[in-house]
Amino acid sequence: MRFFEYEAREIVKRAGIPVTDFGFATEPSQAREIAQRIGGPTVVKSQVLTGGRMKAGGVKFADTPEEAEAYARDILALEIKGHMPRGVLIDPKAEVAQEYYAGVVWDGPRKQPVMIFSPVGGIDIEQVAEEQPDKVGRRHFSNILPFSEFMAKEVIASTGVTGGALNKLVPILTRLAKVFVENDMTLAEINPLGQLADGSFVALDAHMDMENEARGRHAKLLADLGVGSEETRQAREATPFEIAGEEVDAQDHRGVAGNVTEFDGNLGLVIGAGGGSLTLFDAVRAHGGKPANYCEIGGNPSVAKACGLAKLVLTKPGVDQIAVMMSIVSNTRVDIVARGVIKACLELGYDPARKIAIFRIPGAWEEEGFKILEKYGVEYADRSVSLNEAARRAVEKIQGVAA
Amino acid sequence: MRKDGTFIAVEVEDSAAADAAFAQKLTEVCPVDIFAQEPDGSLRIVDGNLDECVLCRLCIDADRDPAHPAVKVLKLYDAGALLV
Numbered sequence: 001m002r003f004f005e006y007e008a009r010e011i012v013k014r015a016g017i018p019v020t021d022f023g024f025a026t027e028p029s030q031a032r033e034i035a036q037r038i039g040g041p042t043v044v045k046s047q048v049l050t051g052g053r054m055k056a057g058g059v060k061f062a063d064t065p066e067e068a069e070a071y072a073r074d075i076l077a078l079e080i081k082g083h084m085p086r087g088v089l090i091d092p093k094a095e096v097a098q099e100y101y102a103g104v105v106w107d108g109p110r111k112q113p114v115m116i117f118s119p120v121g122g123i124d125i126e127q128v129a130e131e132q133p134d135k136v137g138r139r140h141f142s143n144i145l146p147f148s149e150f151m152a153k154e155v156i157a158s159t160g161v162t163g164g165a166l167n168k169l170v171p172i173l174t175r176l177a178k179v180f181v182e183n184d185m186t187l188a189e190i191n192p193l194g195q196l197a198d199g200s201f202v203a204l205d206a207h208m209d210m211e212n213e214a215r216g217r218h219a220k221l222l223a224d225l226g227v228g229s230e231e232t233r234q235a236r237e238a239t240p241f242e243i244a245g246e247e248v249d250a251q252d253h254r255g256v257a258g259n260v261t262e263f264d265g266n267l268g269l270v271i272g273a274g275g276g277s278l279t280l281f282d283a284v285r286a287h288g289g290k291p292a293n294y295c296e297i298g299g300n301p302s303v304a305k306a307c308g309l310a311k312l313v314l315t316k317p318g319v320d321q322i323a324v325m326m327s328i329v330s331n332t333r334v335d336i337v338a339r340g341v342i343k344a345c346l347e348l349g350y351d352p353a354r355k356i357a358i359f360r361i362p363g364a365w366e367e368e369g370f371k372i373l374e375k376y377g378v379e380y381a382d383r384s385v386s387l388n389e390a391a392r393r394a395v396e397k398i399q400g401v402a403a
Numbered sequence: 404m405r406k407d408g409t410f411i412a413v414e415v416e417d418s419a420a421a422d423a424a425f426a427q428k429l430t431e432v433c434p435v436d437i438f439a440q441e442p443d444g445s446l447r448i449v450d451g452n453l454d455e456c457v458l459c460r461l462c463i464d465a466d467r468d469p470a471h472p473a474v475k476v477l478k479l480y481d482a483g484a485l486l487v
């Protein structure tokens with residue numbers, strides 16, 4: 001889940017990293033009061049969970065509190081990429097000598113956080129890495145063992161930063177690593193990290209993403225920040241298809257049909273098995289397939305739930321066929337899922353043999369399941385066929401259908 | 404009485420279906436609510452739940468006289484094979 005900038009700055013501040021004397025306002029008059037307190041030129045920034053604020057007119061520079069109020073009024077009414085702002089952040093306009101970058105991000109393939117630092121900040125770090133690779137320092141670290149200041153020093157020094165700046169930056173990066181690990185973040189970024197004329201550093205902007213599943217562990221922090229439990233804070237709003245997926249799951253307590261996510265391909269997926277869904281999704285793509293969706297079915301769903309999910313996927317515009325695939329199941333019944341997906345086809349007036357590209361769920365009650373599949377002429381595979389091979393067959397079949 | 408779903412059919416002898424005590428027993432044992440009772444206590448087979456049958460045999464085990472089964476669960480996908 002993503003945090004608004006004003007929340008991310010508050011997290012950074014609580015960690016002991018210097019920040020500017022910013023304020024958050026939901027009313028133009030509050031913006032004026034904050035600007036008065038700051039006492040000097042300010043920056044008024046739209047608080048939206050999307051990029052491109054500057055281009056869209058969501059960031060303005062004000063010389064007086066009255067100007068800050070007027071800009072706040074405009075920005076509060078300004079929609080940016082379909083998002084209305086939560087409020088505005090009022091920031092002192094800092095005189096910055098140099099902009100740096102400091103960030104920690106979760107490296108999925110390495111299963112470790114990686115610290116990234118650059119003396120070139122204020123722009124996308126990807127751009128810096130491409131144009132000035134020697135100006136980007138990186139270091140993976142354990143999220144179990146303590147992060148030491150020496151590690152931060154290594155990362156910073158690798159970019160050529162020395163002396164007083166190096167010494168002042170070390171505690172900032174160390175605290176940022178701590179924020180990342182202690183709050184189950186997937187991203188903790190300060191960009192730009194400004195160096196002021198007196199040589200001190202201050203966080204001028206921050207981005208934070210928390211692991212969604214960790215929300216329960218950080219209830220106090222979220223309550224302090226005013227994040228409501230109903231706020232999903234995902235990278236984008238759920239689509240009607242995804243909301244319908246949640247409804248299928250909620251209609252019946254038995255089993256799970258979760259994380260239904262929309263894509264724009266032609267192969268519908270009814271997949272699951274504790275991580276197997278991701279493997280299957282990747283396998284379909286690796287074989288040149290175009291998934292229409294992602295989902296996670298399991299935990300012994302009822303026939304109604306499997307049927308509801310399959311119907312949802314089958315009726316998604318552009319879907320030609322579905323692939324029903326899981327790893328070897330023990331807590332889900334093969335025959336029940338088979339009944340569900342076949343029933344979905346029949347109720348929609350489709351021939352299951354044509355609409356189901358492949359059914360590859362071996363495991364509990366597979367003998368009964370395979371009898372059902374045979375009766376309806378659905379191609380199925382047992383455990384001797386790998387997930388990868390099943391995905392390949394599904395893609396081959398749908399490409400034949402589409403051709 | 405007999406009701407057919409897409410995959411499962413359930414048949415209960417009429418005399419057993421009219422027995423309120425037996426109907427109550429079947430209603431209690433079925434984990435997926437395939438059996439219910441009419442207002443007069445007699446048995447009702449819930450069409451919409453038939454295909455949820457998990458083949459657990461609890462209804463068969465609850466039969467009044469195992470030598471003369473009054474309840475039959477048929478697998479329509481297996482040429483109407485009886486659940487035994």
Ligand code: SF4
Pocket residue numbers: 413432433434435436437455456457458459460461462463476
């Ligand atoms: S076998 Fe089990 S699930 Fe099926 S009807 Fe009998 S009691 Fe219900």
